[in-house]
Amino acid sequence: MADEQKLSAETRESFGKGAARKLRAAGKIPAVVYGHGGEPQHVTLPGHETMLLLRRANAVVELDVEGKKQLTLVKDVQRDPVTQIIEHVDLIVVRKGEKVEVEVPVHLEGESFSGTIVVVEINTIRLSVEATNIPQNVVVSIEGAEEGTQILAKSVPLPAGATLAEDEDLLLAHITVPAAPEEPETAAAEAEAATEAEAAE
Numbered sequence: 001m002a003d004e005q006k007l008s009a010e011t012r013e014s015f016g017k018g019a020a021r022k023l024r025a026a027g028k029i030p031a032v033v034y035g036h037g038g039e040p041q042h043v044t045l046p047g048h049e050t051m052l053l054l055r056r057a058n059a060v061v062e063l064d065v066e067g068k069k070q071l072t073l074v075k076d077v078q079r080d081p082v083t084q085i086i087e088h089v090d091l092i093v094v095r096k097g098e099k100v101e102v103e104v105p106v107h108l109e110g111e112s113f114s115g116t117i118v119v120v121e122i123n124t125i126r127l128s129v130e131a132t133n134i135p136q137n138v139v140v141s142i143e144g145a146e147e148g149t150q151i152l153a154k155s156v157p158l159p160a161g162a163t164l165a166e167d168e169d170l171l172l173a174h175i176t177v178p179a180a181p182e183e184p185e186t187a188a189a190e191a192e193a194a195t196e197a198e199a200a201e
Helices: 017-025 047-053 185-200
Strands: 004-011 028-034 041-046 060-065 068-079 086-093 099-109 117-120 124-130 138-141 150-152 171-176
Touching: 004 047, 017 028, 017 086, 028 047, 028 068, 041 047, 041 060, 047 086
Parallel strands: 004 060, 028 086, 099 138
Antiparallel strands: 004 041, 028 041, 060 068, 068 086, 099 124, 117 171, 150 171
């Protein structure tokens, strides 16, 4: 389950791309905190600690903004498409016991029936869970699954307290038999014709 992490943040007064670049150059990350009808709070986060924390999906953070503590959930992370440097983070305020909707990775466990392959259509599933009890992933066994088997959202075992926030018939993966490679008949025929032509000369 998601563990609460702690971060100290500072109120941010300067905005715009130039200000954001200066913050990142100083090892900080601009962020906005939303939630519960309050005005958005513009803050800066410590760069290194934030990057470590964001390695985990759906990180829950106890944010200390200049002495005021609040529980938040990382909702969105914007990265540079080339360098993958974190450019901005969105957090939402949550309360203990409150339910949130999150995307959780689906891990397929085991080996399907001999000669078959697994075709993954979607590798995450949307769940409604307590903000302080978010699973890191859900696991589905495909051990021995035969051709034609479909893994649907409704067949995923959910952790206690979690409910599906998805179409229950959403197809996550299916088991199939790979198509046999085409025989290189054309190439063989061409080689044979070339040999015959040489012999006739």
